[in-house]
Amino acid sequence: MPKGAKYGGRKKGTPNKSTVSAEEFRAALLNKAWPLIPQIFDDIQSLKPEERAKLMLRLIQIIMPAQTSMNLNLTNLDEMKQIIASKYPFGGISPPDKKDDKTDVEQKPQSPD
Numbered sequence: 289m290p291k292g293a294k295y296g297g298r299k300k301g302t303p304n305k306s307t308v309s310a311e312e313f314r315a316a317l318l319n320k321a322w323p324l325i326p327q328i329f330d331d332i333q334s335l336k337p338e339e340r341a342k343l344m345l346r347l348i349q350i351i352m353p354a355q356t357s358m359n360l361n362l363t364n365l366d367e368m369k370q371i372i373a374s375k376y377p378f379g380g381i382s383p384p385d386k387k388d389d390k391t392d393v394e395q396k397p398q399s400p401d
Contacts, residue, residue: 298304321328332340 335343
C-alpha cells in the first residue's frame with residue numbers, strides 16, 4: 289500500500305457528521321434564543337445575589353470543565369525509549385540509560401486561589 293493512500297472513509301475535506309450536527313444544533317438554538325436574550329438578562333438581574341452567583345458558577349463549570357489528574361507510571365525504560373523513538377524519529381529527548389528505574393509522575397488538580 290503506497291504511503292499516504294486512503295482506501296475508504298471520508299474524502300478529503302468532508303466534514304465529520306457529528307461535527308456538522310453539533311454546529312447545526314448550535315445555530316438553530318442560537319436563532320431561536322436570540323430574541324429571548326434581553327429577557328434572559330432581565331431574569332438574571334432579577335435573581336437574588338446568592339442565586340445569581342450560583343448560576344454564574346454553574347455556567348463556568350459548563351464552559352470550563354475542571355482539570356483532572358493524570359498518572360504516568362513508567363517501569364520499563366526500554367519500552368519508554370521505543371515509544372519516544374516512534375513518536376519523535378528525528379531526534380527527540382533521550383531518556384537516561386538506567387535499567388529497572390521507576391518513575392512516577394502525577395499531576396494533581398490545581399486548587400483555586
